[in-house]
Amino acid sequence: MLTQDKLLEMYYKMVLIRAFEDRVHELFVQGRIPGFVHLYAGEEAVAVGVTSHLRKGDYITSTHRGHGHCIAMGVDIKGMMAELFGRKSGTCRGKGGSMHIADFEVGMLGANGIVGAGGPLAVGAAFAAKYRGSGDVVVCFAGDGAQNQGAVLESLNAAAIWKLPLIFVVEDNQYAISLRSLSSTKLQPRISTARSVAERAVAFGIPSVTVDGMDVLAVYEAAKAAVERARAGEGPSLLDCKTYRYYGHFEGDPMVYRSVEEVEEWKKRDPIKLFRERLVRGGVVEEVLDDIRRKASLEVEEAVRFAEESPYPEPSEAYTDVFTDPYY
Amino acid sequence: MGIRVGLIINPDAGKDIRRLVSSASYVSNFTKVELGKRVVMGLNASKVDEVLIMHDNYGLGEDVFDMLSKHITTNLTLVETKGTGTVQDTLVAARKMREAGVKAVVVVGGDGTLRAVYKSCGNEVPMVCVAAGTNNVTGAYYDATLAGYAAGLVATGLVGGEGLRRVKSIEVLVNGRHADTAVIDVAFMRTPYIGAKAVVDVNDILYAVFSKGEPTDIGLASILGFIKPTSFESDFGYLVEFGGDGFEVKAIVMPGEFRTISVKGYRAVKIYEVVEIPAGKYVVALDGERELEVYEDDLVSIRLTPNGPLLINVHKVLNAICGLSLRR
């Protein structure tokens, strides 16, 4: 049952993700963050709706667009921000960066720079969960673009034949970089074949559902059913969540493939706005929600300060952690 | 401008959460495209001049268009929508079809899809639903070819009123204003949120109003079906109050799912009768989809009307044409 506290926690996580990503966007534009960053803004309902069902012992695998998954799983945002800044105090001590944040302690098996590569890892983690008989589950987040990777298709098959406690969550944010997953007009044909993602799962013998990925409660309810199946040993499920990313594929993407109008159209169904309206209708006072939002902003500012005040790693750190034993 | 008929294929029909919590079939896009093609072949055989096909963002209508437009005499035209991937697309397409003066609409979807088309197209345009949803109380379990053919025969005027039947509808009024309309049933639930929309936990229903319900129906209508079978033709509906220590009824509320439900009582509702629902916080499900939330201070009532959709009776239409064929 969804308590008021749980609802507010979900809201907090969604606004924290948004505040984090908006701030990272600014920092990147200002040249304060090096490397590549891929922002999750717009897709918050998916990460939060799904991970709300997870407990200690469960795992997720993530993508290059992994900040939202990290925050939803409870990775400390100070460490994350410091990681983006390449500092020693980063989650991965400055060795991974935006695309490789992992925190196994909270069940986050890693963002991933290789599209679709999380699938086999999730299969393995789910195999381990099943082997232990712990009732733990694994969630594999992957985008629409990843659904054309052999790694993902092999993973669907392996999960099905081994009846693994694995939930495949497709974040169909409409674009594989610039290639459309769905066609909004005849002039903009779909090029990626995400139209058939959900049915592909069915062909592997995995029940799948299409979910409104802008509605956190819709995602929550569908994920609840999928997680319950997995915990009960009934095998994998797939959730095909229709969502949208507000920023470009990466920061600096000129976004020639989509119109401002299209972005605005999607923003009308902004997941945080929809959820907030619903909470207010349900009797939550606006001030409470404003306070949560303020708290999130302050935490992000604190994270930025922490990151900027943190030292860079020593050059000698380049040679550690290749193996569990010293470098050779 | 010739005789026009609309075709709406709902890409989201038969894909909701009930795939995870019941034995409902996944109705694939490929299946829907085949159904759509058969509808068009039926319309072509009945010498309709033009078929207006909804353009959806999965490109199902587009596939039908591409595969058939060069091979048949009937003209095919795609009706553009914003491609939001939500019910908005169906609402927009149905409105455009009505404005274009279609003489019939064929819907490939379930009860939810038919309701959306009816809301936008009105009750003057004859419509027929090819069963491709989870619950198909309004749907015709005839082959799509026959549904298309029958719709064409009605549209061209070859078969008139004898092949049509007007069904009832249920209006939901909130604080005296029309809030929404259902065709088959309206359920008032204590489920805390709209979430994944489809009604999965029937034990959450406190009150329901039915315009129709027969033992051969699947879905909420099955409940009334096993209490007091009621057809679309009868000029009354039923209000059922759940819970308490009245009696129990076993119904098939989702494909493969028998549920035993406690019923406190039920009574007939006459045409145009306004029934007040006891004040409370409810999620309101219309034709099996949670769509509306009402609160303790809302004044909520329902009204049964005789002005629901004008459905095409495939069986009667095709029987009517048999004699005509012989005379030719």
Next chain:
Amino acid sequence: MSELREITFVEALNEALHQEMERDPTIVVMGEDVGVYGGIFGVTKGLLERFGPDRVVDTPISETAFIGAGVGAAAAGLRPVVELMFVDFFGVCMDQIYNQAAKMRYMFGGKIKIPLTIRTTIGAGLSAAAQHSQTLYSIFAHVPGIKVIVPSTPYDAKGLLISAVRDDNPKIFFEHKLLYGVRGPVPKEPYAIPFGVADVKTEGSDVTIVAVAYMVHEALKASNELKKEGVSVEVIDPRTLVPFDKEAVFKSVRKTGRLVVVDEDYDRCGFASWVAALVADECFGYLDAPIKRVTTPTVPIPFSPTLEKEILPNAEKIVKTVKEVVKKV
């Protein structure tokens, strides 16, 4: 007192797996045909019967999925031993090895471990042609984060496999197909051979030969031939390429002043070249002759026995090369 019996390389590996799985319930074995069939070369024979299908998992022909599953299961706390039937199949699963398993610990700041063992087969000589005969350890030694283990005897096979299973890093364990039937003394009880410790197979003073896997046996054959002609050869088997026992090689070269590296992998940018470079850097002043390599020329492995014999290193070619080096004194 250790009971030494003569068993084959396959039996030694099989025994190691049995004993380690008995000891540690987190060890699982997966791969194509490892269960009912017992492994295409028989290495996993009897494991399914002993440990059951939860721990000995026949996988679909789907290397990306099951190698990746090994990585994910290792990340989640198991100790998987995954069989890649032929190293030649690495192409269909390289991302999971090269970009995932190898780099996770480093990318994630050293906070995690991936105790994964991938067993695979290498080696030509069976007319298995270009896609079932390669010896590709150099490719895996090239990337950071993978330990590379290349045993040459039944004794080493068992001891190194036990070490591999107990080690907390990703490893690839290369088994040469021509070694499977080789017999040798192996203690019955479990024992671990540390990585990075070379084995001096025979001591000598004129020339050092570094060889791994099946080539150790060819080098020893060559050494016997050369002995008859008065050339004293020291044969060193490093046993693991990563970590690599440089000091053992340097020490030997400082003594002999000559080095021949024998390597069945392709010549270009390979293991032999790397060893030659290390020695050139560290022992230049001790060298009395150019460093020579006996390797497989960089061509696909041909099918026809005559062609295959043409390109593979063997004792005869080693003898010839050593004579060239020794002549230049």
